[in-house]
Amino acid sequence: MTTPLSQIEALRVKLADGTSTAHAIASTAVDNAEKLNEQLNAFLEIDRAGALLLATELDDSPDAGQVLRGIPIAIKDNICVRGLQASCGSRVLGPYHPPYNATAVDRLSAAGAIIVGKTNCDEFAMGSSNENSAFGPVRNPWDTTRVPGGSSGGSAVAVATGIVPVALGSETGGSVRQPAALCGIVGLKPTYGRISRYGLVAFASSLDQIGIFGRSARDIAMVLSVVAGRDPNDSTTADVAVPDYEKDLSRDVKGIRIGVPRELFGEGLDDEVRTSVERAIESYRELGAEIVDIELPHSKYCIAVYYIIATAEASSNLARFDGVRYGFRAEEAPELRQMYRRTRDEGFGAEVKRRIMLGTYVLSSGYYEAYYRKAQQVRTLIKQDFQKAFEKCDAIATPTTPTTAFLLGEKTDDPLEMYLNDIYTCTANLAGIPGISLPCGLSQAGLPIGLQFVGNHWSEGTLLKLADAYDASHPFSARPSIKV
């Protein structure tokens, strides 16, 4: 079996044999980011000066064996990078320029990665289409009349087009896996507590997790080993050893038990997506995996549970944006409360307001028990479904999304219809388990289809191994029409 070179590995080879330099690689990435931004709007800030300065420093210093030395990377604009903006796709932040780095960013920098820029996203990561950004939607490079998915749409597009080999996004209900599926790349949402969230602007704290995009599972494995692990600045990170995920990729899936919840392949699922995902699952059987039927009876309630818990937590987390300490402040407000209200009215977009209000409602006096407590109880049932399923299997296969990329504007007037995009992804966030999406085919219209695996806590290694094995046996060589 030939080993398809990972994008990172290809750059490493060029750096090692002297056919390229960190400066040349960074320069190309920045040029491409600027050039493609006119059509795709994937970046909100491109740091040419910073990237080239760091690249020159790397070229002038001896190779200290850093694993991501000279590798360009893009960061979602809700993750703090010192010196660059952090707008979260919102006008309310001004934009804000954080005085510190997120822990994940510090770890990437220490490993030699070069940050090319900050990527566009749905405002405060709320959305499944990237149409909720205050700075305009990101466009899908496979078809610019379509959405790239969201909320980490800019990061997904930066990787899908080949501007950067890898990028960081964030997930609360599928915001890495869903755009990865719609853009034809790999996206990983790790276990809750795997990657520090210090410096990630909070949306829903019991669900949020930083995720990674790449064109291959191998590239994601390299980045995950760098950014994962305990952080004293994030009390939710767990003291669990970080393996060398790349070294553990054996391509051997023999004996891995893949569970298939057949009830999730019914109503609402596009026929082409179903066929493609079922065919991919069959391929795993041919590779030696064992396919078993499982049940996740409470999955159908996940959107209802998710939109209670996520909005409740968001209404609390977003209370801090009040025009006092940073970002935007509305003018013409002679009194404090009026200043808060006008700042928030002018600063937040419609979807963020809708979710803050929904969250405020479900937490309000007299409704807390009926909504929030009830949702947390059903969350327990969803967790128990997974615990039971993982007695019978090592990973669960489903589609990542019910359809391929939809048209810009197609679902913007119907929030509930938009929320149903997360039906396959948000259970993993509710249960705190990891999930991965990988491309498994194209529709007749030439749009990518995503296959999703979720696994038990801390099973990122198994998920990456499954994705890598498929990459090796069924290389996804199709590329978007807009690329570098």
Add this chain to the structure above:
Amino acid sequence: MPITESDIEKIAQLAHLEITEEEKRAFTPQIAEIVAYVEQLNELDTKDVEPAAGGLTPEGEATDSSRDDIARPSLGQELALDQAPDPASGHFRVPKVL
């Protein structure tokens, strides 16, 4: 109980949001539809089910989440105020409260 425009007004006030008449008309049916949708949870009998505390794994729960109480350098006044919309004399200035 269906959500009305006056409910939306009250919620907006609680959330410190000043919404326009137009927004109120748009949000009312949308939020009412979402609330009706989430009420499908009432089909489930959860009398004996413990509410989940959050997203933590057993390993996360077992991890000591406190760090040693050691003084470390902080941002400092200048940097902390650097992004404020209206800093004044080393403080955050706000419009009058009363």
